[in-house]
Amino acid sequence: QTLAGTDAALTAKVNEKDDMKEIKTVLTDAQLEALRKLNACLLANAIETFHQRLRNEGFVIGGVHCLFPSLPPMVGYAATIRIRGSAPPTADGIYPDRTDWWDYILSLPAPRVVMVQDCATRPGLGSLLGAVHVNILRALGCDGAVTNGSVRDIPEAEALGFPLFASHVSVSHAYVHIIEIGGPVEIGGLKIQSGDLLHGDVHGVQSIPLDIAAQVPAVAAKIEAVEETLISVCRSSGFSLDKLRAAMAKAKY
DSSP states (O other), X not given: OOOOBXXXXXXOXXXXXXXXXXXXXXXXXXXXXXXXXXXXXXXXXXXXXXXXXXXTOSBOOXXXXXXXXXXXXXXXXXXXXXXXXXXXXXXXXXXXXXXXXXXXXXXSOSSEEEEEEEOSSSTTSSEEEXXXXXXXXHHTTEEEEEESSEEOOHHHHHHHTOOEEESEEOSOOTTOEEEEXXXXXXXXXXXXXXXXXXXXXXXXXXXXXXXXXXXXXXHHHHHHHHHHHHHXXXXXXXOOHHHHHHHHHHOOO
């Protein structure tokens, strides 16, 4: 596995700090842990009650899936990069290594989730994320990574307990190189800015509006209680449609 680089023909852009989205709200460890305890479906239901976005927005689709369903949910602030990797450089055979994106990751509050948009003509042909990089990212305080491209060294990442969400698995890094750091990315239909708060589990990845994030767990607890009541009616020996309709009529989030 080589580290990602740039070439003279396409100089990677590191966005100036002033151009990046300012993180106005940084959650406490307890608030982050409360979000990490929620499954993605319950979280999505809770976010809906705040009416901040349409119900068909705010989450990743398009074939990006969780590679390790047994791992607990990940939560973190988005560290965004854009890569290409399907075509070789015009000279020198390979792209030079670079490490400045690690400094960018550390400029964000922990925990971080690395969001990698593969902009190649053949996304997923080559992988940026493999055994070396997932260990680097874990050392840099990252809670997981998401890409519309590919990942590799799957057993090593799973043994590390490092959540990966991807569209493809590849054997090679091909000609992967970073073309932008810290700018907006779009993965599976979800538009992400540097510093956005993200959650991911077996169901998928979604963003959490920062201004409501601290309130979401309490709302989720109320929704869960309502759902448990309805489920208990369905599982009861005295189940009837009348009882179910009565319970539904009382159900309020």
